Amino acid sequence: MFELVRANKRRSFAVLVLMLLLLLVLGFVIGSAFVPSLAMTEFDGENVKPHWGFDPTAGMIGMAVAGLVWIFQALLAYFQGDSILLSVSRARAIEKNDHPQLHNVVEEMCIAAGLSKKPDVYIIEDMSMNAFAAGRSPERASIAVTAGLLARLNRDQLQGVVGHEISHIMNRDILFMTIAGVMVGTIIMLSDVFLRSLRHMGGTTRYRSSKKSGGGAQAIILIVALVLAIIAPILAQLLYFACSRRREYLADAGSAIYTRYPEGLASALEVLESNAEPLPSANRATAPMYIVNPLKSSALGLTSTHPPTSERIKVLRSLAGGVSYQAYQAAWAKVSGHGAARMPASALNTAPVAQREAHPDAREPVDAKQRMREAGDLLRKVNQFIFLTCACGMKIKLPPEFKREHVQCPRCQRSLALPVAQIAAVAGVGETLSQETPPRRTIPMAKPKGGLQPLQITCHGKGWTSYKCSCGTVNSFFPAQETQESACKKCGRKVILKTV
Amino acid sequence: MIPMIVILALLVAFLLWLIGIYNSLVRLRNAVKNAWSQIDVQLKRRHDLIPNLVETAKGYMQHERGTLENVTKARNLAAQASGVGDQAKAESGLNQALSSFFVVVENYPDLKANQNFLALQEELTSTENKISFARQAYNDAAMQFNNKIEMFPSNIVAGVFSFKQAEFFEIEEAAERAVPKVSFS
Numbered sequence: 183m184f185e186l187v188r189a190n191k192r193r194s195f196a197v198l199v200l201m202l203l204l205l206l207v208l209g210f211v212i213g214s215a216f217v218p219s220l221a222m223t224e225f226d227g228e229n230v231k232p233h234w235g236f237d238p239t240a241g242m243i244g245m246a247v248a249g250l251v252w253i254f255q256a257l258l259a260y261f262q263g264d265s266i267l268l269s270v271s272r273a274r275a276i277e278k279n280d281h282p283q284l285h286n287v288v289e290e291m292c293i294a295a296g297l298s299k300k301p302d303v304y305i306i307e308d309m310s311m312n313a314f315a316a317g318r319s320p321e322r323a324s325i326a327v328t329a330g331l332l333a334r335l336n337r338d339q340l341q342g343v344v345g346h347e348i349s350h351i352m353n354r355d356i357l358f359m360t361i362a363g364v365m366v367g368t369i370i371m372l373s374d375v376f377l378r379s380l381r382h383m384g385g386t387t388r389y390r391s392s393k394k395s396g397g398g399a400q401a402i403i404l405i406v407a408l409v410l411a412i413i414a415p416i417l418a419q420l421l422y423f424a425c426s427r428r429r430e431y432l433a434d435a436g437s438a439i440y441t442r443y444p445e446g447l448a449s450a451l452e453v454l455e456s457n458a459e460p461l462p463s464a465n466r467a468t469a470p471m472y473i474v475n476p477l478k479s480s481a482l483g484l485t486s487t488h489p490p491t492s493e494r495i496k497v498l499r500s501l502a503g504g505v506s507y508q509a510y511q512a513a514w515a516k517v518s519g520h521g522a523a524r525m526p527a528s529a530l531n532t533a534p535v536a537q538r539e540a541h542p543d544a545r546e547p548v549d550a551k552q553r554m555r556e557a558g559d560l561l562r563k564v565n566q567f568i569f570l571t572c573a574c575g576m577k578i579k580l581p582p583e584f585k586r587e588h589v590q591c592p593r594c595q596r597s598l599a600l601p602v603a604q605i606a607a608v609a610g611v612g613e614t615l616s617q618e619t620p621p622r623r624t625i626p627m628a629k630p631k632g633g634l635q636p637l638q639i640t641c642h643g644k645g646w647t648s649y650k651c652s653c654g655t656v657n658s659f660f661p662a663q664e665t666q667e668s669a670c671k672k673c674g675r676k677v678i679l680k681t682v
Numbered sequence: 683m684i685p686m687i688v689i690l691a692l693l694v695a696f697l698l699w700l701i702g703i704y705n706s707l708v709r710l711r712n713a714v715k716n717a718w719s720q721i722d723v724q725l726k727r728r729h730d731l732i733p734n735l736v737e738t739a740k741g742y743m744q745h746e747r748g749t750l751e752n753v754t755k756a757r758n759l760a761a762q763a764s765g766v767g768d769q770a771k772a773e774s775g776l777n778q779a780l781s782s783f784f785v786v787v788e789n790y791p792d793l794k795a796n797q798n799f800l801a802l803q804e805e806l807t808s809t810e811n812k813i814s815f816a817r818q819a820y821n822d823a824a825m826q827f828n829n830k831i832e833m834f835p836s837n838i839v840a841g842v843f844s845f846k847q848a849e850f851f852e853i854e855e856a857a858e859r860a861v862p863k864v865s866f867s
Binding site: 282286290337440 | 801804805815816819
């Protein structure tokens with residue numbers, strides 16, 4: 183396993199160097215094209231005279247600017263990449279109680295992969311089906327799955343998907359894809375800026391350069407820059423996508439080895455493919471992170487971030503008997519008809535592990551409606567809905583914005599009191615969570631202090647009245663209380679008193 | 683004088699080499715121990731889960747006292763077992779008792795719908811998966827250690843310091859034992 187990571191690193195490094203060269207050359211050429219006066223003149227101590235040679239100063243400056251832009255973005259991506267990715271995807275952390283099965287599956291895969299620290303588990307509030315891993319190292323990693331995925335996959339399929347993501351984490355794919363992605367982004371940005379500025383001041387540049395004696399050379403540089411600005415982004419993206427596809431295969435193989443059950447991932451991919459809906463929170467930059475392309479994909483081949491799902495399924499299904507990188511490589515060669523290696527050579531001499539039996543869950547038909555309802559409930563729980571069960575059996579789910587003390591059951595018209603303790607507990611949980619993990623929490627929780635609406639208390643007759651505040655404190659009004667408004671003595675929540 | 687220095691240098695080199703072998707043996711033995719503790723944690727967790735499971739099932743399965751008792755008995759046996767080989771044998775028995783228990787559960791739809799039971803079942807499934815994944819790691823570590831003990835020249839050092847071979851942790855899968863493979867080819 184270790185050698186696999188090392189081989190991966192070496193190859194990634196080569197790709198990164200290639201991309202960096204592309205970026206620097208682009209910076210150099212654009213710099214030279216941008217500042218014609220610098221490139222074409224020379225100061226020899228007495229006077230400025232036209233210079234026929236090539237002065238690299240402007241190019242160097244352009245190169246430095248390109249490098250600095252990339253370094254800044256790469257540092258940002260390295261330290262904040264996972265939080266940015268998670269918040270852009272609207273992912274929210276869930277605890278073990280929220281979805282024990284998902285947490286269990288993640289723990290199992292950590293043991294199988296030998297991952298020392300369990301990644302944080304996130305859920306994406308979307309009913310489409312997808313998953314991704316984030317984080318720069320195995321020690322700081324997260325796995326996010328959509329609610330739709332949880333609703334439609336059985337245990338074995340879920341294990342296959344989680345195994346794929348854990349494999350990404352083990353192979354350090356996320357770090358590489360982030361850094362390379364940022365580089366592609368920088369190249370695109372630089373060419374974009376250059377082409378746009380050219381369009382804006384095209385007339386003046388041509389006028390100025392034609393007046394000077396070095397017009398010819400300048401024109402050549404301009405043309406080179408133009409061509410490079412058009413080609414470089416395409417080249418960088420092709421490099422990036424090729425790497426991305428290769429890594430998907432490697433992660434698939436890893437998943438098959440960790441789970442020892444390739445059919446799980448194969449059938450999961452099948453379900454994912456048949457339910458392919460674009461994920462609205464994904465974009466071109468984050469697309470390679472997901473298990474299947476989250477965008478509406480039309481282009482196949484060179485410009486796709488993921489290998490065709492049908493091929494991935496076929497490769498997994500043709501893994502008969504033992505599972506190993508070698509077996510996966512052979513299966514891939516058979517399915518695609520290529521002889522080229524997809525796996526690093528060092529990974530190929532590992533002993534195959536026997537496949538296991540299907541989990542009994544997998545054989546039972548999935549009650550789709552029930553599973554959907556569960557996934558919906560999970561989302562509501564994460565969003566701090568209050569759950570009530572009426573005496574007639576009706577389950578009532580109330581959003582956290584619901585602030586009244588009573589609710590009417592829609593089926594039997596009974597009036598139900600909201601459990602004050604539960605509200606307090608939910609509010610408390612929200613507070614502790616946001617205190618414990620401030621940067622990882624993607625959506626800020628409502629702070630109970632001050633932000634809460636006043637409590638409405640109905641007072642029957644005149645006498646001592648007591649009520650329980652949402653913070654758990656019991657307050658009381660004495661009989662002579664005249665004012666309509668009061669406040670909780672502990673948390674200061676406002677109370678409006680109504681006398682009937 | 684010079685031959686003395688050469689002999690001394692050779693002796694020191696030889697000692698260093700022996701120390702290197704000894705240390706690598708210790709390192710491998712610790713890896714085996716660590717892998718075993720990973721399994722042990724999960725086995726303990728499984729032993730803790732089973733009484734809860736039996737307790738939950740009791741209310742629904744009045745007529746299956748024998749099955750439940752078998753599970754409890756196998757669990758107690760497994761919890762008391764010590765040593766890798768004994769533990770593996772006891773766990774195989776527990777697997778068998780559990781699988782016949784889950785076959786019986788199929789006849790009790792009320793129990794199968796019980797939230798508590800479902801949660802326990804999920805925990806048990808996960809724990810079993812964790813055991814089987816951890817078992818792989820343990821057996822890999824044990825094999826490396828045993829190879830080192832048997833191979834020359836480290837077998838001499840292992841003999842002198844009496845390193846003992848690690849036992850493999852082989853659990854017979856309940857499903858494999860219960861269902862005979864039939865083929866008509």
